[in-house]
Amino acid sequence: MQEKYSDIIIIGAGPAGMVAAMGSAMTYIDKSVTVIRENEKLLVPCGIPYIFGKTLGSIQKDEIECGGHNPLVEKINRVVASVKRVDIENKTLYTDDSVYTFDKLIFATGSTPFVHKNFENALNLPNVFTIDKNFDHLAHLKKTIDENRKIIVVGTGFIGVEVACEIASINKEVSIVGGGHILAGSFDKDMTMEAEELMKDLGINLVLGQHAQEVIHENSRAKGIKLCDGTVIEADVIILATGYKPNTSLAKEAGLKLARYGGIWVDEYMRTRNKDIFAIGDCSGRRDFITRDPSKVMLASTSSAEARVAVSSLYKVSVLKGFNGTIAIFSTMIKDRVFASAGITEKEANNQNIDIVTGYFEGLNRHPGTIPDTAKQSVKLVVMRNSGRIIGGQVVGAKEAGEMINIIGLAIEAELTVYSLISLQVATQPLLTAAPTNYPIVQAASVAFANSQRKD
Amino acid sequence: MQEKYSDIIIIGAGPAGMVAAMGSAMTYIDKSVTVIRENEKLLVPCGIPYIFGKTLGSIQKDEIECGGHNPLVEKINRVVASVKRVDIENKTLYTDDSVYTFDKLIFATGSTPFVHKNFENALNLPNVFTIDKNFDHLAHLKKTIDENRKIIVVGTGFIGVEVACEIASINKEVSIVGGGHILAGSFDKDMTMEAEELMKDLGINLVLGQHAQEVIHENSRAKGIKLCDGTVIEADVIILATGYKPNTSLAKEAGLKLARYGGIWVDEYMRTRNKDIFAIGDCSGRRDFITRDPSKVMLASTSSAEARVAVSSLYKVSVLKGFNGTIAIFSTMIKDRVFASAGITEKEANNQNIDIVTGYFEGLNRHPGTIPDTAKQSVKLVVMRNSGRIIGGQVVGAKEAGEMINIIGLAIEAELTVYSLISLQVATQPLLTAAPTNYPIVQAASVAFANSQRKD
Numbered sequence A, B: 001m002q003e004k005y006s007d008i009i010i011i012g013a014g015p016a017g018m019v020a021a022m023g024s025a026m027t028y029i030d031k032s033v034t035v036i037r038e039n040e041k042l043l044v045p046c047g048i049p050y051i052f053g054k055t056l057g058s059i060q061k062d063e064i065e066c067g068g069h070n071p072l073v074e075k076i077n078r079v080v081a082s083v084k085r086v087d088i089e090n091k092t093l094y095t096d097d098s099v100y101t102f103d104k105l106i107f108a109t110g111s112t113p114f115v116h117k118n119f120e121n122a123l124n125l126p127n128v129f130t131i132d133k134n135f136d137h138l139a140h141l142k143k144t145i146d147e148n149r150k151i152i153v154v155g156t157g158f159i160g161v162e163v164a165c166e167i168a169s170i171n172k173e174v175s176i177v178g179g180g181h182i183l184a185g186s187f188d189k190d191m192t193m194e195a196e197e198l199m200k201d202l203g204i205n206l207v208l209g210q211h212a213q214e215v216i217h218e219n220s221r222a223k224g225i226k227l228c229d230g231t232v233i234e235a236d237v238i239i240l241a242t243g244y245k246p247n248t249s250l251a252k253e254a255g256l257k258l259a260r261y262g263g264i265w266v267d268e269y270m271r272t273r274n275k276d277i278f279a280i281g282d283c284s285g286r287r288d289f290i291t292r293d294p295s296k297v298m299l300a301s302t303s304s305a306e307a308r309v310a311v312s313s314l315y316k317v318s319v320l321k322g323f324n325g326t327i328a329i330f331s332t333m334i335k336d337r338v339f340a341s342a343g344i345t346e347k348e349a350n351n352q353n354i355d356i357v358t359g360y361f362e363g364l365n366r367h368p369g370t371i372p373d374t375a376k377q378s379v380k381l382v383v384m385r386n387s388g389r390i391i392g393g394q395v396v397g398a399k400e401a402g403e404m405i406n407i408i409g410l411a412i413e414a415e416l417t418v419y420s421l422i423s424l425q426v427a428t429q430p431l432l433t434a435a436p437t438n439y440p441i442v443q444a445a446s447v448a449f450a451n452s453q454r455k456d
Helices: A015-027 A045-051 A071-075 A117-124 A135-147 A158-168 A189-201 A249-253 A300-312 A346-351 A401-413 A418-422 A440-453 B015-027 B045-051 B071-075 B117-124 B135-147 B158-168 B189-201 B249-253 B300-312 B346-351 B401-413 B418-422 B440-453
Strands: A002-011 A033-037 A076-080 A085-087 A092-094 A098-107 A111-113 A128-130 A150-154 A173-178 A205-208 A212-218 A221-227 A232-234 A237-240 A244-246 A277-279 A329-334 A337-343 A356-364 A376-384 A390-397 B002-011 B033-037 B076-080 B085-087 B092-094 B098-107 B111-113 B128-130 B150-154 B173-178 B205-208 B212-218 B221-227 B232-234 B237-240 B244-246 B277-279 B329-334 B337-343 B356-364 B376-384 B390-397
Touching: A002 A015, A015 A033, A015 A071, A015 A076, A015 A300, A015 B440, A033 A098, A045 A135, A045 A158, A071 A076, A085 A249, A117 A128, A117 A212, A117 A237, A128 A135, A135 A237, A150 A158, A150 A221, A158 A173, A158 A189, A158 A329, A189 A205, A189 A329, A189 A337, A189 A376, A189 A390, A221 A237, A300 B418, A300 B440, A329 A401, A337 A401, A346 A356, A346 A376, A346 A390, A356 A440, A376 A401, A376 A418, A376 A440, A390 A401, A390 A440, A401 A440, A401 B401, A418 A440, A418 B300, A440 B015, A440 B300, B002 B015, B015 B033, B015 B071, B015 B076, B015 B300, B033 B098, B045 B135, B045 B158, B071 B076, B085 B249, B117 B128, B117 B212, B117 B237, B128 B135, B135 B237, B150 B158, B150 B221, B158 B173, B158 B189, B158 B329, B189 B205, B189 B329, B189 B337, B189 B376, B189 B390, B221 B237, B329 B401, B337 B401, B346 B356, B346 B376, B346 B390, B356 B440, B376 B401, B376 B418, B376 B440, B390 B401, B390 B440, B401 B440, B418 B440
Parallel strands: A002 A033, A002 A098, A033 A076, A098 A277, A128 A237, A150 A173, A150 A237, A173 A205, B002 B033, B002 B098, B033 B076, B098 B277, B128 B237, B150 B173, B150 B237, B173 B205
Antiparallel strands: A085 A092, A092 A098, A111 A244, A212 A221, A221 A232, A329 A337, A337 A390, A356 A376, A376 A390, B085 B092, B092 B098, B111 B244, B212 B221, B221 B232, B329 B337, B337 B390, B356 B376, B376 B390
16 A cells, blocks of 8 residues: 555546646645546536537547646646545545545545436346446447437436437437426426427427336336336437436545535535535535525536635635525527526526516517527526515527526626616627617516516 | 697617617606607617628618617607707707607717817818718718728727728728727737737738828818828728717707716716706716726617616616716627627726736637637636726627626626636536636636735
8 A cells, every 4th residue: 555645635526626626736836736536537527418419429529638738737646546435534545555645635526327216227227328427338328329219318407408409410219208398497488498399390209297207128128218107108228317416425434424415514615514624516515595405406617616615715714705505507509599597497486485576588689680690589587576686597599698697697696686787787799799778688687677666 | 839748858869868768668657758869760879880891781781660669669759850959947948840848858869970180171071981870971981982992991999990890891992090909998909919810811901000190182082091100091981980979069058067078967877967857878978987087988788778777767766776887898799709898908907007917818618629619718807906806807709708798797897806706606518608617707817816816
């Protein structure tokens, strides 16, 4: 056993781990930084759906160097090994062939696919897959898709939808199965009707409104999916895209407290109960920014933000404010249309018994509408009736909607109200944006304001 | 003389006037609203540069209905007439054939081209033009450009640059003349080097670094421009794009106080000294959001924001906060690249003796970089050294940069600091944005933060 010391050790080299490693190397120039990861080959996690179809077309195109081409990487000790045990009291961890001691430890162990109980056994079948973020697993899934014809995707979240659309782009027969409308966690139904039509245009068979109940199999191969109502859909390949769960077995064995939904419990500064041990990214226990409830949202951008907070709080909590909870903030593209969402939906706000009004505006993304690439653009805002606080927003439009949602996200994070948005100063340009008189975020805020004044 | 009464009268039907009219009609359901405008035909002001080249190709494509297709328009009394005189004391105004009395009056009389003293006489020549926002004038300019070959554009602001690029798109010989680098009011030189190269690619002759001194003419026609160093550039058509000035002759004659730079003096709620008389848009006197100095910035989006504030304050100042000053926030596109700016530049901050640091980051607008339409994207932030307040930002990238600048604009307007931006939660998506680990606004904030910690 080799014995080694590093001031800062990070377990995991996903987005959270790498941002923490880079940030530590940049901020604490005199400290040694080590990242220990399990897999030699690293992938861009959000890029995974695009390896299956026309967009990237190969898994190699989604591969990244550990740390990219940043010169800071040279400073970081990068180790490929599996951490077997962490001894928090003695600030020591063990891999197969080494013992590391450390001053600060950051868990960034990520997440693994979540599969409903009814489907756990089916994972032993050779043609049933999850979207595990593992190179060899995904290379095998890609090969299996390429060699087969009928594919079922179970799950209608972002990953399920993106995987289904990509596979449809290479002329497979794709069905997608889910209990409600697509992307239901992030969008109200009125904002995703168009998305469902676009998926049908791509030739995808939408099986919505009832859950998949079990995998049907024969001769040790899956034959299809049986729905709640007994209908069977046949398939050559079944992909379970039913979410992820925090990967915390190591932390649990080390005696760290877990939060509800299984993430490692952390405070505002990403510290566990032990001030030298941090947890960031998908493996950490998150709270929702708006409801303060435990949150299941897993996002690489949130993970990166958490990593930055952890770095700045590693030795002393610095001026940087803590992480005020997770804002669900997503975007995706179906055909040439973008669907983006931030914060809470109208439906979820009603479920949570929050007194809200909404504001909706539909306009064009260029002005005048005679500009050649003009497309429809619509914005919905979810606003607290009395305070006017923006707590959610959804945008449907062309590619720029992917950045517009970040304007709404910032408004949520900065705790702004419709009153500020109504007089918001924005850059508008004929070739790039909606008209200044009809800028959709401002107009939706005006409508929400008018709705809040109305006596029901 | 016909005598008429309207509760609310708005003079001018540009962006400010129309947003005020629509807003008044929506907010004050029982009040009568009248808009009086001079020109029968209305244009989208920001679309004007695009009538000259390939993008729109005709002035008709930039025409808009007064108020568009909004059903509220029916409620608004729309009059085409020239207002001759306003009697504020008696709440009366006069057109050629009518006398109107009112309760509330909003000046939205806009702006007219500004021309340096040396050039005023040249405007009498038939081939010297300004970009006046007048249908017949612009139709005549377009015809003259189409019939000629060599064009000089004097002025390197947004309008000058956009007009030059559009004219170059129809194979004219275009020169652009200005005293410094292009777009110098909104960008530091490091951010517009690329823009100058792109303009050269379009075949435009860039004559920068010295001012145009006078128009050379012969037989009552302009022949060209003489520069400060005596060089003469010949041309068939000369376009003076040297800015605009508030159109306030009516307000001045009515006895209203003017601010520095000639705009109508208004308070935080867009009220003149008389609480029943408002001024909004380019004709109003503006203050800069950051320096609080008088501001010359004229923007349709700012005008729209001012209109909304005026509407909400028309009868009683409502909960809506006032207008905290003008943020210069612009975007434009040269070839396929977008240049966008908000707030103050590094150069201007130094001129104003503000203690700043900057943060610069260059990355890609997609992730991984193997996504087909990946392009470079760079962000520069200007930050107050001690407080960390964001006071300026510049973005260069593909089309989505037109919305990214609105994220920075909102950060400026909401008085956010780099500390908030470092842990900003953003939506990132392979097909739409930079990587979560390298989101350029967050990365530029991190760099600015690191720079602020450095002891010089």
